[in-house]
Amino acid sequence: xxxxxxxxxxxxxxxxxSSLGVDVTFLLFGAAALAAVTPMIGALIxxxxx
Amino acid sequence: xxxxxxxxxxxxxxxxxxxxxxxxxxxxxxxxxxxxRGGAAWDxxxxxxxxxxxxxxxxxxxxxxxxxxxxxxxxxxxxxxxAPREWGLVEWxxxxxxLARMGVFHLALGGGESATLPWLGEIAAHARARGMIxxxxxxxLYGLDTVLAYAPLFGQINVSLDGLGATYAKVRGxxxxxxxxxxxxxxxxxxxxxxxxxxxxxxxxxxLGAIFAYARARRLREVELLRLKPxxxxxxxxxxxxxxxAQHRALLPSILAGAxxxxxxxxxxxxxxxxxxxxxxxxxxxxxxxxxxxxAGDFLVAAKATGAATACSFAPPDPLRPRxxxxxxxxxxxxxxxxxxxxxxxxxxxxxxxxHALCRGGCKVVSGHAGDSRAPDPECPRVVDxxxxxxxxxxxxxx
Numbered sequence: 063x064x065x066x067x068x069x070x071x072x073x074x075x076x077x078x079x080s081s082l083g084v085d086v087t088f089l090l091f092g093a094a095a096l097a098a099v100t101p102m103i104g105a106l107i108x109x110x111x112x
Numbered sequence: 113x114x115x116x117x118x119x120x121x122x123x124x125x126x127x128x129x130x131x132x133x134x135x136x137x138x139x140x141x142x143x144x145x146x147x148x149r150g151g152a153a154w155d156x157x158x159x160x161x162x163x164x165x166x167x168x169x170x171x172x173x174x175x176x177x178x179x180x181x182x183x184x185x186x187x188x189x190x191x192x193x194x195a196p197r198e199w200g201l202v203e204w205x206x207x208x209x210x211l212a213r214m215g216v217f218h219l220a221l222g223g224g225e226s227a228t229l230p231w232l233g234e235i236a237a238h239a240r241a242r243g244m245i246x247x248x249x250x251x252x253l254y255g256l257d258t259v260l261a262y263a264p265l266f267g268q269i270n271v272s273l274d275g276l277g278a279t280y281a282k283v284r285g286x287x288x289x290x291x292x293x294x295x296x297x298x299x300x301x302x303x304x305x306x307x308x309x310x311x312x313x314x315x316x317x318x319x320l321g322a323i324f325a326y327a328r329a330r331r332l333r334e335v336e337l338l339r340l341k342p343x344x345x346x347x348x349x350x351x352x353x354x355x356x357x358a359q360h361r362a363l364l365p366s367i368l369a370g371a372x373x374x375x376x377x378x379x380x381x382x383x384x385x386x387x388x389x390x391x392x393x394x395x396x397x398x399x400x401x402x403x404x405x406x407x408a409g410d411f412l413v414a415a416k417a418t419g420a421a422t423a424c425s426f427a428p429p430d431p432l433r434p435r436x437x438x439x440x441x442x443x444x445x446x447x448x449x450x451x452x453x454x455x456x457x458x459x460x461x462x463x464x465x466x467x468h469a470l471c472r473g474g475c476k477v478v479s480g481h482a483g484d485s486r487a488p489d490p491e492c493p494r495v496v497d498x499x500x501x502x503x504x505x506x507x508x509x510x511x
Contacts, residue, residue, distance in 0.1 A: 077336070
C-alpha cells in the first residue's frame with residue numbers, strides 16, 4: 063500500500079496578528095534542501111503518533 | 113499537551129508537529145498510513161488549494177484596540193480609549209473554545225497593545241489548555257512585565273521594530289526604539305523564541321541589512337517582514353510611507369541576501385507573494401512551503417476587539433456580521449468571506465499568471481485602497497508592467 067505524500071510543510075508559528083507569515087528561508091537553499099528534509103518530517107509525524 | 117494534533121481535510125489531513133514547529137499537509141494515503149480516517153470529507157476528489165479548508169490554520173485576535181503609543185501608520189487606528197464595546201476575558205475564552213472545536217492550530221494575539229491586558233496570561237493559558245499555540249505581537253513599550261511573566265505560555269513573541277534608532281521614529285512617528293530594544297533584550301534573556309516584526313516602508317527599506325544584523329546581534333529567532341497596509345491610520349500615511357515599485361522588485365533578493373549573511377530565518381507576510389513571484393521561483397517549491405498570497409477567510413481568520421469576525425485583520429466586517437465565537441456555522445456558508453474566497457474570478461494579468469493559484473491576486477486591502485477590492489494588487493510588478501503596456505497600446509481610429 064502506498065504511504066502517500068507530504069504535500070506541503072508550513073514551518074514555524076506566526077506571531078504577527080495582521081497577516082499570514084510564510085517562511086522564505088528555504089528559498090535560499092532550493093528544492094533539494096526541502097527534499098532532503100521531507101523524509102525526516104515524514105518519520106516525525108509517524109513517530110509522534112505513537 | 114500531546115505532541116501531535118491533526119485535522120482531516122478534503123485532500124487528506126494536516127498534522128501539527130511541536131518540534132520542529134510545523135504544519136504538515138499530507139494526502140489521503142499518507143493520512144491513512146497515520147491511522148487517520150477521512151469519512152465524508154473524502155467522499156469527493158480533492159486537492160490542496162482547490163477549495164477552502166475545513167477551518168482556519170490560525171486566528172488573529174485583536175484582543176483590544178487600546179494603545180497609548182499612537183503610531184503614524186497603525187493599521188487598526190488604535191487609541192488610548194480603544195474601541196466601543198470591546199470584549200473581555202469571558203467572551204475571548206468562549207471564542208477560543210469555538211476555534212479549538214474547529215481544529216484551529218495557532219492563535220496570533222495582538223491589538224492595540226494586548227500586553228496591557230491584565231488577563232492576557234489567562235487567555236494564553238486557556239488556549240494552551242485547548243491544544244492551541246498562542247503567539248503574541250507587542251510594541252514592547254507597555255506591559256512588558258506581563259509579557260515576561262507569561263512568556264513561557266507563548267509559542268513565539270515578536271516585538272514590533274520598524275527601524276533602528278532615528279529610523280524607528282521616522283517610520284512610527286514615536287521615538288520608542290530604546291524601549292523596544294530593552295524589551296527585546298529582556299525577553300530574549302528568558303526565552304529563545306523571540307523575534308521582530310518590521311513594517312517595511314520606503315524609509316527603512318535600505319536599512320533592512322542593518323536590521324538583520326541587529327536581530328543577529330540580539331540572538332533573535334526570526335525577522336518577519338510586513339508590507340505596510342492602507343488601513344486605519346495607515347491609509348492616510350500610505351502615500352508617504354509605502355515602498356516604491358523599485359523597492360518592491362528588489363525585496364526578495366535583498367531579504368535572501370540578508371538571511372544568508374546573518375544566518376536568520378525570515379518570514380514575509382502574505383501580501384508579499386506578488387513580489388516573490390516576480391522573481392519566478394519554482395512554483396512547486398513555493399507550494400511545498402505553503403507560500404500563499406491572500407488566504408484570508410481560508411487559512412486564516414481574524415477578529416476585531418468587539419468579536420466581529422473578519423477574513424483578515426485588515427478586512428472590513430463581513431456583510432453577514434459573523435462573530436468569532438460562532439465562527440463554525442459561518443465558515444460553512446457558501447457566501448462567507450466572499451470577497452477573499454472569490455479570488456479565482458480574476459481579471460488580467462492575474463488570470464493568465466502561472467502563480468495565481470498561489471498568490472490569489474495579492475492584497476485585497478491594497479486593491480481596495482486603489483479603488484477596487486476585487487482588482488489585481490496594483491503594486492504587483494506584473495500588474496504594473498501589464499498596465500503600462502495597456503496604456504501604451506496605439507489608439508486605432510476609424511478607417
